[in-house]
Amino acid sequence: MVGIVSYGGYIPRLRLNRMAVIKAMGWFAPNLFGAAKGERSMCNWDEDSLTMAVAASQDCLMRVDKSKIDAIYMASTTMPFADRDNAGILKAALNLKDNITSADFATSMKAGTTALITALESVKGGEKHQILVAGSDNRRSKSASVQEMRFGDGAASLVVGDENVIAEFLGSYSLSYDFVDHFRGPNTKYDYNWEERWIRDEGYTKIYPEAIRGMLKKVDVNIGDITKLIYPCLIGPAHASIAKMVDANPEQVVGNMHEETGECGTAHPFVMLARELEQAKPGDKILVAGYGQGTDVMLFQVTEKINAMQSRPGISGYLSQKKVEEIYTKWLQFNELIDTEMGARAEVDNRTALSTLWRNRKLILGFVGGRCKECGTPQIPSDRICVKPGCDAIDSQEEYEFANQPAKILTFTGDNLAASLDPPAIYGMIQFDNGGRMMMDFTDCTLDDVEVGVPMKPSFRKKYVDQKRGFTGYFWKAVPQVLPEK
Amino acid sequence: MATGIKDKVAIIGMGCSKFGERWDMGAEDLIVEAFVECLKDAGIEKKDIQAAWFGTNNPELSIGTTAMPLSIALNLPNIPVTRVENACATGTEAFRGACYAVAAGVCDICLAQGVEKLKDTGYGGLPAAGGGTKLAMIAPNGTAPGNFAQLASAYRAKYKISRDDLKLAIANISWKSHENGAKNPKAHLRKPVSIETILNAPIIADPLGLYDCCGVSDGSACAIVTTPEIARDLGKKDFVSVKALQIAVSNGYETKYNEWQGDHFVTTDKAADRAYEESGIKNPRKEVSMMEVHDCFSITELVTMEDLKISSRGGAVKDVMDGFYNLDGGVPCQVDGGLKCFGHPIGASGLRMLYEMYLQLHGRAGERQLKDPKIGLTHNLGGAPFRNVCSISIIGKYTG
Numbered sequence: 001m002v003g004i005v006s007y008g009g010y011i012p013r014l015r016l017n018r019m020a021v022i023k024a025m026g027w028f029a030p031n032l033f034g035a036a037k038g039e040r041s042m043c044n045w046d047e048d049s050l051t052m053a054v055a056a057s058q059d060c061l062m063r064v065d066k067s068k069i070d071a072i073y074m075a076s077t078t079m080p081f082a083d084r085d086n087a088g089i090l091k092a093a094l095n096l097k098d099n100i101t102s103a104d105f106a107t108s109m110k111a112g113t114t115a116l117i118t119a120l121e122s123v124k125g126g127e128k129h130q131i132l133v134a135g136s137d138n139r140r141s142k143s144a145s146v147q148e149m150r151f152g153d154g155a156a157s158l159v160v161g162d163e164n165v166i167a168e169f170l171g172s173y174s175l176s177y178d179f180v181d182h183f184r185g186p187n188t189k190y191d192y193n194w195e196e197r198w199i200r201d202e203g204y205t206k207i208y209p210e211a212i213r214g215m216l217k218k219v220d221v222n223i224g225d226i227t228k229l230i231y232p233c234l235i236g237p238a239h240a241s242i243a244k245m246v247d248a249n250p251e252q253v254v255g256n257m258h259e260e261t262g263e264c265g266t267a268h269p270f271v272m273l274a275r276e277l278e279q280a281k282p283g284d285k286i287l288v289a290g291y292g293q294g295t296d297v298m299l300f301q302v303t304e305k306i307n308a309m310q311s312r313p314g315i316s317g318y319l320s321q322k323k324v325e326e327i328y329t330k331w332l333q334f335n336e337l338i339d340t341e342m343g344a345r346a347e348v349d350n351r352t353a354l355s356t357l358w359r360n361r362k363l364i365l366g367f368v369g370g371r372c373k374e375c376g377t378p379q380i381p382s383d384r385i386c387v388k389p390g391c392d393a394i395d396s397q398e399e400y401e402f403a404n405q406p407a408k409i410l411t412f413t414g415d416n417l418a419a420s421l422d423p424p425a426i427y428g429m430i431q432f433d434n435g436g437r438m439m440m441d442f443t444d445c446t447l448d449d450v451e452v453g454v455p456m457k458p459s460f461r462k463k464y465v466d467q468k469r470g471f472t473g474y475f476w477k478a479v480p481q482v483l484p485e486k
Numbered sequence: 487m488a489t490g491i492k493d494k495v496a497i498i499g500m501g502c503s504k505f506g507e508r509w510d511m512g513a514e515d516l517i518v519e520a521f522v523e524c525l526k527d528a529g530i531e532k533k534d535i536q537a538a539w540f541g542t543n544n545p546e547l548s549i550g551t552t553a554m555p556l557s558i559a560l561n562l563p564n565i566p567v568t569r570v571e572n573a574c575a576t577g578t579e580a581f582r583g584a585c586y587a588v589a590a591g592v593c594d595i596c597l598a599q600g601v602e603k604l605k606d607t608g609y610g611g612l613p614a615a616g617g618g619t620k621l622a623m624i625a626p627n628g629t630a631p632g633n634f635a636q637l638a639s640a641y642r643a644k645y646k647i648s649r650d651d652l653k654l655a656i657a658n659i660s661w662k663s664h665e666n667g668a669k670n671p672k673a674h675l676r677k678p679v680s681i682e683t684i685l686n687a688p689i690i691a692d693p694l695g696l697y698d699c700c701g702v703s704d705g706s707a708c709a710i711v712t713t714p715e716i717a718r719d720l721g722k723k724d725f726v727s728v729k730a731l732q733i734a735v736s737n738g739y740e741t742k743y744n745e746w747q748g749d750h751f752v753t754t755d756k757a758a759d760r761a762y763e764e765s766g767i768k769n770p771r772k773e774v775s776m777m778e779v780h781d782c783f784s785i786t787e788l789v790t791m792e793d794l795k796i797s798s799r800g801g802a803v804k805d806v807m808d809g810f811y812n813l814d815g816g817v818p819c820q821v822d823g824g825l826k827c828f829g830h831p832i833g834a835s836g837l838r839m840l841y842e843m844y845l846q847l848h849g850r851a852g853e854r855q856l857k858d859p860k861i862g863l864t865h866n867l868g869g870a871p872f873r874n875v876c877s878i879s880i881i882g883k884y885t886g
Contacts, residue, residue: 343609344607345609345611345614348614348616348617349616349618350617350622351617352617353619356618356619356620360620360623363624364620364623364624377743379742380742381624381742387737387739388743389743409639410640410747410748411636411637411639411640411748413632413633413635413636413639414689414691415627415628415629415631415632415635415690415691416688416689416690416691417629417631417632417690418627418628418629418632419614420627424691425626425627425628425632427627427632428626428636429636429741429748429872431744435744436742436744437741437742437744438741438742439628439741439872440626441626441627451639452640452642452643453643463623463627464617464622464627466618473617473623475623475624
C-alpha cells in the first residue's frame with residue numbers, strides 16, 4: 001500500500017492582528033476592512049520558508065526512522081536561494097543520510113501538491129520507499145495590500161511511503177493551464193495581480209470543479225463518499241461556490257483558515273491536510289487539491305494505522321502557541337518594508353567562508369555534535385580532543401544530534417547594544433539535560449520569558465543575511481518552552 | 487626546578503598617557519607620550535633598551551600588525567621587537583615577555599608597551615566583530631556587555647540574590663570607581679556619579695546599565711624592566727620588583743562540559759592560586775595592599791573578588807556593600823578609577839594597572855595615595871566569562 005506515512009506542520013508563533021493593519025493603514029486603504037478579521041501568521045525576523053520547512057519536517061519526522069528516507073522534496077515560491085538546492089539545505093538541517101535524492105519544486109502555488117504527486121508516484125513505481133515532502137512559503141506583499149491581509153506564513157510536511165501507511169493514496173488528477181491570476185518576475189519582490197472578479201469567475205470556479213470532477217470520475221467515487229475536501233482558495237465567496245458546483249455539502253469542506261493564519265502559499269494544502277489528519281478516522285476519504293496555473297487533486301483514504309500516530313505539536317499545537325502582534329511597524333520591519341537605522345554595528349561584512357561552511361556542515365546546518373566513545377560525554381561543537389577533564393581522548397567522538405535534545409537556560413541576557421531587528425538581542429548558555437551545552441541566540445521570546453532553568457528547545461533559524469551577496473546564513477537558536485514564574 | 491619570577495625583575499620606569507577620547511592623537515602619538523615619561527622615570531637612554539614587547543589588540547583599527555609600529559613610532563635602533571596579542575591581557579602579556587627576557591638573563595633592559603586607539607570606529611562600544619568565520623556562524627549575536635552580563639543571571643541563581651540587591655551591589659562598585667577616577671588627572675571619566683544615577687541609567691545588556699560598563703578609550707602605557715642588580719647599579723633605591731606573573735587560558739571546559747555554573751571565572755580562580763604561590767602570599771585578603779582588577783563591567787569586578795580569594799564565595803556582595811574595596815577599605819580596588827573611569831584602551835590596560843600600583847608603591851599617587859602599600863595586584867580578563875584569557879601580576883617593594 002502506498003500513501004502518507006506521517007504528517008507534521010509549523011505555524012510561526014507570531015500572528016499579526018489584521019486590525020493592526022487597519023489601525024495603521026486604514027486611512028489609506030479602506031478597501032482592506034472586508035478582510036480585516038482575525039490574524040495572519042507572520043514569520044519572526046529570523047524565519048523564512050526554509051526554517052519553517054525544517055520545523056514542520058522535524059514535527060513530521062517524530063518517531064520516523066530517518067535512515068529510511070530516500071528522497072526529500074521541498075516546495076515553495078519563496079526559496080531562500082535561486083541556485084542552491086534548498087531541499088539539500090533542508091536535508092542537511094534534518095541530518096538525513098547523504099545518499100538520497102533532493103529536489104526543489106517551485107514557481108507555482110501548486111508546487112506542493114505537484115511534489116506530493118511526484119513522490120507518491122515514485123514510491124508507487126518501487127524505486128523509492130520513503131520520501132519527505134515539505135511545503136513552505138512566506139510570500140512578501142506590499143504594505144496595505146490585499147495580499148498582506150490574505151497571505152499567511154506556514155509550512156507542513158508529509159512523509160509518503162509503502163509501509164505503515166496512515167492514508168492510502170487512491171489516485172490523482174491534474175490540470176495544467178497557464179491561467180495568470182498573478183505572477184512574480186525573477187527580480188521582483190511582490191506578486192502582480194489581475195482583477196479579482198475575473199480570477200473568481202474564470203479561474204477558481206472553473207478550474208477547481210473541473211479537476212475535482214475529473215478526480216472523482218477517475219477513481220469512480222461519489223462526492224457524497226468524500227469525508228473532507230481541501231482546496232485552498234484566496235477568495236472566500238469563491239471557496240463556497242466551488243463546493244456548490246461539485247455538489248458537496250458545506251460540512252464536507254475544510255475551511256480556508258483565513259482567520260487563523262491566512263493562506264500559506266504552496267504549503268497551504270499541506271497545512272490544511274496535516275490539520276485534518278490530526279482528527280481523521282479510519283475509512284475517511286480526504287480529497288486534497290493545490291491551485292496555481294491549473295491544479296492537482298489527490299484522494300486519500302485513512303487507514304487503521306492513523307490510530308497509532310503519536311502525538312506531536314502539529315498544526316493545532318503551533319496554532320495554539322501564538323503571540324498576537326499588534327505593532328504594525330514590527331511587521332514592516334521584519335518584512336523589509338521599512339528602512340530603519342540599524343546603526344554602524346550592523347555594517348559588518350557577512351561574507352560567508354563557503355569552505356568553512358562545507359567543512360562544518362554537520363554542526364552548522366544539522367546541529368550535530370559529538371559523544372566521546374570512551375567517556376560518553378556529549379559535546380558541541382565536536383572537537384578532536386574530548387573536553388571532559390581527565391578524559392583527553394583523541395578522535396574518539398561519534399556523531400550526536402542535539403536538535404531534539406531537551407535543555408535548560410544556564411545564563412542569559414538581553415543585549416541592547418548588539419545590532420538586532422528585534423532588540424534586545426536575547427542570548428545565553430543553554431545546558432542539555434543529557435550532556436553538552438552551548439552559547440546560543442534565543443528567539444521567539446522577550447526578556448520576560450527567560451530565566452535560569454527555563455526549558456529550551458533548539459530551532460533552526462536565519463543567523464545572518466549577507467545583503468551584498470544575497471546569502472542567508474542559518475544556525476540553530478534556542479526557544480523557551482515554558483514561561484518562567486516571575 | 488623552576489623558581490618563578492619573584493624578585494628577579496625590577497621595574498625602573500613607567501609611563502602612561504592620558505586616557506580618553508584622544509581625537510587629536512593617533513596610536514603612534516600616544517606611544518610617544520607614554521614612552522617619554524617612562525624613559526625619564528627610568529633615567530636611562532633609549533639606546534640602553536635591548537629588546538621590546540609591544541601589545542595591541544585591534545591593530546586593524548589604526549596602527550597595523552607586526553611590531554613595526556612601535557619600532558617606527560619610537561625610532562628604536564633596530565632592536566628585537568615582538569608584537570603580542572592576548573585579548574584584554576595583551577598589555578600584561580607584553581610586560582611578561584619583557585620580564586621573562588630579563589629573568590632569563592638574555593637581556594639587561596627591556597621595554598614593554600601597549601597601545602590602543604579605539605575611538606576611530608565612529609561608534610560607541612568596542613568594534614563589532616566581523617562575520618563569515620566559523621565562530622561568527624555559530625556564536626550568538628552578542629557584544630562584550632552581553633557576554634559579561636550573563637554572570638549576573640548565574641550569580642543570582644546560585645546565591646539566590648534578587649535582581650535589585652545585585653544591581654545595588656554592582657552600582658556601588660561603579661560608584662566607588664567614579665569616586666576614585668575623579669581624583670585622577672589622567673583618567674578618561676572624571677565625574678563622580680550618584681548611586682541613583684547609576685541604578686537608573688539605560689540598560690545596555692540586562693542587568694547592566696550604562697554605568698556598569700567601562701569606558702572605551704585611547705591610550706598607551708609602558709614599563710622599563712631590568713634585573714635588581716642593574717637597578718641597584720643604576721642608583722635605584724626602594725625599587726619595585728615583580729612578585730608573580732600568571733596567565734590562565736580557557737580550554738573549552740566552560741562552554742562544553744556540564745559543570746561550571748556560569749557564575750565566576752575558572753581561569754581567574756586558577757591564575758590566582760598560582761600567583762599567590764609564586765609570590766608567597768598565604769592570606770591574600772590580609773597581604774594584598776591594593777588591586778587593579780579587570781572591571782570591564784561592574785559584575786566582572788564583583789565575581790573577580792571571589793576568584794581572587796579576597797572575598798569568600800558568595801561573599802563579595804557583602805564586602806562591596808561594607809566598602810571593603812573603597813579607597814579607605816581593607817583592600818582598595820580600582821584606586822585609579824579602574825577600567826570603568828581610567829578607561830580601557832585594550833592593549834595598554836594591563837600596563838596602566840601596573841602603572842598605578844607602581845605609583846602607589848613609590849608614594850607618587852597624589853590625591854589618591856594610599857598609606858604605605860606593600861603589595862599590588864593587577865588582573866586582566868580578556869574574552870568572555872565562558873571563554874577567556876586571564877592574567878594576574880603581583881608587584882611590590884623589593885625586599886631581596
